[in-house]
Amino acid sequence: MSEVTLGGPPPAPQVEEHHEHHPFLQHHFEDLGQQHEASTLGMWMFLSTEILFFGGVLAAYWIYRVMYPEAWAIGAAQQIWWLGAINTIVLIISSLTMALAVRNAQMGRRMGTVYMLIATLFFGTIFLGVKMYEYTKHWQEGLFPGAAFTFQWPQNPALVPKIELFMTFYWCLTGLHALHMVIGAGLLIWFIWRSWKGHFGPEYYGPVEIMGLYWHFVDIVWIFLFPFLYLIHGAHHG
Amino acid sequence: MADVTTTEINHSEHAPHVHITPMWIYLTVFFALAVGTVLTVAASRFDLGMWNTPIALVIATIKAVLVILFFMHVIHSPRLTWVVVIASFLWLGVLFVLMFADYLTRAWNIY
Amino acid sequence: MSSLTLHDVRFVEPEATRNYITQDYGALSWLFTKDHKRIAILYLISITALFILGGFFAVVMRIELLTPEGDLLTSDTYNKFFTLHGIIMIFFFLIPSIPAVLGNFLLPLMLGAKDLAFPKINLLSWYLYIIAAVMGLYIIITGGVDTGWTFYTPFSTQFSNTHVFGVTFAAFIVGFSSILTGLNFLVTIHRMRAPGLTWFRLPLFVWAMYATSIVQLLATPVLAITLVMLMFERVVHVGIFDPALGGDPLLFQHMFWFYSHPAVYIMILPAMGVASEVVAAFTRKKIFGYQFVAYSSLAIAFLGFLVWAHHMFVAGISVYSAMIFSFLSYFVAVPSAIKVFNWTATLYRASVSLMTPMLYILGFIGLFTIGGVTGLFLAAIGLDVHVTDTYFVVAHFHYVMVGGAVMAYMAGLHYWWPKITGRMYPEWWARLAALLVFAGFNLTFFPQFVLGYLGMPRRYHAYAPEFQVLNVMSTAGASVLAVGYALPLCYLLWSLWYGRPAGPNPWGAVGLEWTTASPPPMENFHETPVVTWDAYDYPAMMKAMGETQNV
Amino acid sequence: MMLSDFPLWPEQASTVAPGVDALMTFMCIVCGGVSVLTFFVIFILAIKYRRTSENQLAQDYEPPKALEAAWIIIPFLIFMFMFVWGSWLYFRIQRVPENAIDIYATGKQWMWKFQHASGQREINTLHVPVGRPIRITMASEDVIHSLFFPAFRVKSDVLPNRYKTMWFQATKTGRFHIFCAEYCGTQHSGMIGWVEVMEPVDYQKWLAGGAEGSLASQGEKLFQKYACNTCHTNDATGRGPVLLGLYGTTVTLSNNATVTADENYIRESILNPQAKIVKGFAPVMPTFQGQVSEDDLLKLVSYVHSLGTQKTAVVPVETPSSKDTSAGSPLKPGAGIPPQKDKGATP
Ligand code: HEA
Ligand code: HEA
Ligand code: CUA
Ligand SMILES: [Cu+2]
Secondary structure, three states: OOHHHHOOOOOOOOOOOOHHHOOOOOOOOOOHHHHHHHHHHHHHHHHHHHHHHHHHHHHHHHHHHHHOHHHHHHHHHOOOHHHHHHHHHHHHHHHHHHHHHHHHHHOOOHHHHHHHHHHHHHHHHHHHHHHHHHHHHHHHOOOOOHHHOOOOOOOOHHHHHHHHHHHHHHHHHHHHHHHHHHHHHHHHHHHHHHHHOOOOEOOEOHHHHHHHHHHHHHHHHHHHHHHHHHOOOOOOOO | OOOOOOOOOOOOOOOOOOOOOOHHHHHHHHHHHHHHHHHHHHHHHOOOHHHHHHHHHHHHHHHHHHHHHHHOOHHHOOHHHHHHHHHHHHHHHHHHHHHHHHHHHOOOOOO | OOOOOHHHHHOOOOOOOOOOOOOOOOHHHHHOOOOHHHHHHHHHHHHHHHHHHHHHHHHHHHHHOOOOOOOOOOHHHHHHHHHHHHHHHHHHHHHHHHHHHHHHHHHHHHHOOOOOOOHHHHHHHHHHHHHHHHHHHHHHHOOOOOOOOOOOOOHHHHHOOOOHHHHHHHHHHHHHHHHHHHHHHHHHHHHOOOOOOOHHHOOHHHHHHHHHHHHHHHHHHHHHHHHHHHHHHHHHOOOOOOHHHOOOHHHHHHHHHHHHHHHHHHHHHHHHHHHHHHHHHHHOOOOOOHHHHHHHHHHHHHHHHHOHHHHOOOOOOOHHHHHHHHHHHHHHHHHHHHHHHHHHHHOOOOOEOOOHHHHHHHHHHHHHHHHHHHHHHHHOHHHHHHHOOEHHHHHHHHHHHHHHHHHHHHHHHHHHHHHHHOEOOOHHHHHHHHHHHHHHHHHHHHHHHHHHHHOOEOOOOOOOHHHHHHHHHHHHHHHHHHHHHHHHHHHHHHHHHHOOEOOOOOOOOOOHHHHOOOOOOOOOOOOOOOOOOOOOOHHHHHHHHHHHHHO | OOHHHOOOOOOOOEOOHHHHHHHHHHHHHHHHHHHHHHHHHHHHHHHHOEOOOOOOOOOOOOOOOHHHHHHHHHHHHHHHHHHHHHHHHHHHHHOOOOOOEEEEEEEEOOEEEEEEOOOOEEEOEEEEEOOOEEEEEEEEOOOOEEEEEHHHOEEEEEOEOOOEEEEEEEOOOEEEEEEEOOOOOOOHHHOOEEEEEEOHHHHHHHHHOOOOOOHHHHHHHHHHHOOHHHHOOOOOOOOOOOOOOOOOOEEEEOOOOEEEOOHHHHHHHHHOOOOOOEOOOOOOOOOOOOOOOHHHHHHHHHHHHHOOOOOOOOOOOOOOOOOOOOOOOOOOOOOOOOOOOOOOOOO
């Protein structure tokens, strides 16, 4: 994904130089423009695979949601909706700061980029912290599927396996999402370091842009997960 | 194909094309996303019958489109990026539609 | 222009003193290479090894099936053998075969580029492949897996006590290898074409790889996530696909085939691309209806996504959706028909040379047609009820995959062997091998159509005695086939040392890859070529090449 | 070998079989015809336009482009015809006639259990009358199986936790194969049996138990007469071990010794049950020494023998239904997915 940023000889940041000698231009590209277009296109294609990757679980999720609407509503009611809402806002803020980081890189504001990336990392970490809190809580309440699932639903015990199914999707979806967040956070740290070194500027901001695409994608996934997992309306809240 | 032209290969510019989105756009989009979140939560507090799910879906979709267009700069991107984005969702749509075509017609009788 | 003869085209550039093979020495220079040609060679070696392994399982299975009783292997071993045969042949041999070997080698050459867009990702995808293959081998040694290559639930999640987790994890990893290859190709084709090389000047092989890559990119992630869910279910004992816990085993099948049906086009589209190249080169003619052939690749790639549940006609899907999927399955056959007829028409008033690659490709056209039309039998739902899960299906897919894709792979390997190695292979041995493969193949798999219609189910370790004669024929054919595949292994190796030097363009073919030295130098071309001619435009191309030479 | 050992076409023994064969014939002729024509054209062209000199180029001629349209449209129309025929046939195969006789089937690793409406149970053999539509309602106790009658040209996957139905009407008497067509584990290829198509009168007699069956089927009667079936049920609910698939397996005894379940062992188990106690069971089986004649003993042994060699473990595998609180039994219809059509009665 960040192919472009991996390569090249050690950086020798400088202000003006002919494009062919830019330190981050790879030998097999004609110029930085071609390199930039290739790498953003590559990232978008990677995101296509991500869309189908998450889309696959979501398809399964929706099949069962249509089959077991009641269990789904009960399952969603086990979530603390306002934690989800806070996390949504937190993630949206981080998306904004990420977008601003790209903007700063485009405009050649080195420290602006660094600060915005740090802010993104900060909000991403808050998100993960809240998620960890929710996870521990679910675990304690016996809401982890499989042998650990001890959740009871006395009103209609027959629904318990289906609620477990809901929780299976909850863990799969949020787990995959959190994994993406962790990877994103790791990348952010590396990008903070690189921007601080002054690698990026108006003629070479592609990697930051790509990092941004990834981060925004992860945000979009959450935009869907929040209503899907926290806010299912059903008549049977306990 | 979207880009059957040769100009795409013969780059006239050497450095990448930079389009800097004005600050107010970012802030407006952010604001819209926040409002969308509040609306989603609010709508889910009321029993709207069969409409709860579609409303949640529509709001989420609008939010996603905003992020894609503005934060991800698709609105200023080459046509090819549009093609990639739309194709991905189209393909996902195929998965959903044809799969549901099976599940929703299973109970039908055979004539 | 008319004064030019093909001899002028033969020597376009002086032999390079240093090429991609002699550039660097030592194992590390190969293992850490970023050159697409070297990575292609790494792939060539690895998939050949796995092909032999997969073939070994096939041969042992065929020997077992000589007699109706299950005498050579135990049932469990037999089940593991066909599973491993299927998994290795599909995920580790056929899916990477043409794209990762020939595609990797040729795509930048055909586009006039120095390399693929993301050389490091290219190397990474080979490493992923190797990691997955090593995991697979480890699992084979420590007990194997017995679910069938389709991993149907609930057998795979609850009942099989073999290494299902490990194998699905390996398939998951090799899936990413495939995704990255596809992504790399797509970006390269979009962004790295030489000046003047417009879409409709591209060789049809590039079109085919383009279509293939779309499928790799958009189908494989669904397999990946399905396998993740399967692994999760197996480890945590949740019920995503478990009927006892409210899950639906058919959901697994839907998601599996959403990938695996398009995957069959990952295997056949590149083969069709090779066919177009070889037919053009050995008829010295532009492929008839070039644009139709190009677009039909895209049509197959798209329509291929709409037909997956034709694998589930008796599995319990609704009769109405069965009908829809049957209907759509016939659509995907139309572009395939376009290709077959266009290749045929290209032969008209051509200059046909029956060298080995062309022999393989004529075999490919014939066998793919038989395999394809038997797909039409299977897509007729009423008929599929009888033949599904019988040897009829086994025969169908070996006709398309072995008769089709593997034949084309062999054709491509022979056709580009001089380019890859700089040496000619021995023509007569190669023709003999091609004929053996063709004869052995038909003897192996044609009887299986009959067996299937008679009702012999697939994945049967022991079978009813009346099926024996046909099975004996099939086994006999398989031994001829094995010899047919062993021959190229020997003479291609031989040719590396003793083969006649090939020169840049031994076939008198047109195409950018033939304008550079064999083997090509490190960055493919000394100067980025400027393209002013259409693909397979023999007169124009000869003129252009002649001029290059005169300079 | 004799020609009869080398069939090319399966026996036709149901009302839909000729229909399926007709479509098959049509497909073979059309597809075979088009393929052969294509090969012929390729062959002729490749010979006729063979390259005669090294440098020969192709002639500068292109066939008319209208051909392109022809070979898009004509195959497409042929394909649509195939689709319509195939679907029409499929609906014929799916639509169950009103007056069908009900039979219930259960697939289980690795045997077929059939139950007739009047209560007869059988394993790996299915008796049906000729000339009457039979509807089979089926489910699986474990993995997916597929019930396949090649001579009738029908098959259907058998799913856990869900009923599916299939039907056929046999057109001639005789014995035909039953296969399991969906891979289901170790003994998938042993999950086979026979369908016995009988004259309706004979079927009635068989149902009434009046027919003189094979040793095994007489043994089956004795199995009920001596009330063996009160303890040896077909699932793990009885007090005694499940005898399905016992024959030929290795049995572990309470003293951890092992013994192969052959005729002698079965005979001894009936006459002197305490001699070798199966591990995990109480020694509660009464001796039948002196009560069962040798004749009857043989029938019993051959019945137990006939139960097949399908089972690997003496203790049957638990069905994965223990967690399913909603369905209770894994076979409860409608648990999970909406059934195709509510067929009512349970096996
Ligand atoms: C390379 C791989 C490949 C390819 C290209 C195809 C191509 C096709 N396949 Fe095949 N198929 C498999 C690999 C492939 N398949 C595999 C591996 C399985 C089994 C998997 C498993 O269960 O393990 C399978 C199984 C399979 C089934 C399920 C069978 C079952 O399990 O019951 C079906 C059903 O519709 C089917 C249909 C088709 C069709 C309609 C095509 C079409 O695309 C074919 C189109 C081509 C032609 C039609 C030929 C050229 C056309 C002409 C020359 C035109 C002239 C003809 C006329 C006018 C009649 N295939
Ligand atoms: C690319 C895919 C591919 C390829 C190339 C092949 C190649 C072959 N397959 Fe394949 N086969 C599958 C894909 C493939 N198969 C799949 C997907 C299944 C379904 C699995 C499942 O049900 O899950 C299957 C199932 C399958 C079955 C059915 C098993 C069953 O259902 O019970 C049979 C039976 O005959 C069979 C036979 C063969 C044979 C004889 C070859 C031959 O073409 C192989 C010839 C190759 C070699 C022999 C190796 C090279 C030879 C040498 C280097 C020479 C030296 C070696 C020796 C002398 C041994 N295969
Ligand atoms: Cu039961 Cu195969
Ligand atoms: Cu298919």
